[in-house]
Amino acid sequence: GQSLEQPSEVTAVEGAIVQINCTYQTSGFYGLSWYQQHDGGAPTFLSYNALDGLEETGRFSSFLSRSDSYGYLLLQELQMKDSASYFCAVRVGTGGFKTIFGAGTRLFVKA
Amino acid sequence: DSGVTQTPKHLITATGQRVTLRCSPRSGDLSVYWYQQSLDQGLQFLIQYYNGEERAKGNILERFSAQQFPDLHSELNLSSLELGDSALYFCASSERREGSDTQYFGPGTRLTVL
Numbered sequence: 001g002q003s004l005e006q007p008s009e010v011t012a013v014e015g016a017i018v019q020i021n022c023t024y025q026t027s028g029f030y031g032l033s034w035y036q037q038h039d040g041g042a043p044t045f046l047s048y049n050a051l052d053g054l055e056e057t058g059r060f061s062s063f064l065s066r067s068d069s070y071g072y073l074l075l076q077e078l079q080m081k082d083s084a085s086y087f088c089a090v091r092v093g094t095g096g097f098k099t100i101f102g103a104g105t106r107l108f109v110k111a
Numbered sequence: 112d113s114g115v116t117q118t119p120k121h122l123i124t125a126t127g128q129r130v131t132l133r134c135s136p137r138s139g140d141l142s143v144y145w146y147q148q149s150l151d152q153g154l155q156f157l158i159q160y161y162n163g164e165e166r167a168k169g170n171i172l173e174r175f176s177a178q179q180f181p182d183l184h185s186e187l188n189l190s191s192l193e194l195g196d197s198a199l200y201f202c203a204s205s206e207r208r209e210g211s212d213t214q215y216f217g218p219g220t221r222l223t224v225l
Contacts, residue, residue, distance in 0.1 A: 097159070
């Protein structure tokens with residue numbers, strides 16, 4: 001079957017750096033995405049990695065290691081508004097293309 | 112604003128009933144995806160349509176069905192509703208069939224089954 005694991009909760013202080021890890025077990029892997037969701041809101045796309053390495057977009061970076069079935073989202077210079085849930089999601093291509101989401105990591109940013 | 116619209120925003124109904132949720136994708140997007148998010152849960156992929164054709168299926172119940180129309184809007188039909196079907200239902204759209212690019216999510220429809 002397909003499974004993703006990410007921590008359920010992370011707490012960090014404003015201005016700090018936090019890393020949210022995601023490990024997956026899938027077949028037909030195409031890529032790893034990260035989404036942010038604020039309470040009561042819709043998920044919004046943050047990044048997508050199809051190849052190994054680091055992708056940087058402003059304060060957010062995402063990393064993928066296909067050989068280790070592992071990725072992470074790195075958030076720098078944390079701000080209070082970054083308090084949200086962060087989902088990793090794998091794109092798999094067996095039996096049609098599907099996006100399978102992890103259960104999400106709730107990030108609390110403290111002053 | 113993602114450009115994806117969903118109606119209605121809220122829906123309250125009784126067990127055994129049938130409802131239809133509607134989604135209009137972003138202009139130019141051909142793929143539409145449906146997701147279910149229960150309280151404090153992750154997003155469960157239900158189904159994907161590309162340019163009117165079913166492209167991929169997730170753990171969608173047989174009581175649920177969907178379709179994408181020629182104007183690319185999509186509807187998700189939920190029938191014989193049960194209490195456990197209460198959830199947020201999101202629609203997302205993307206440009207390409209493979210969906211390796213960004214998925215843009217609509218604001219969701221909150222379904223409450225009493």
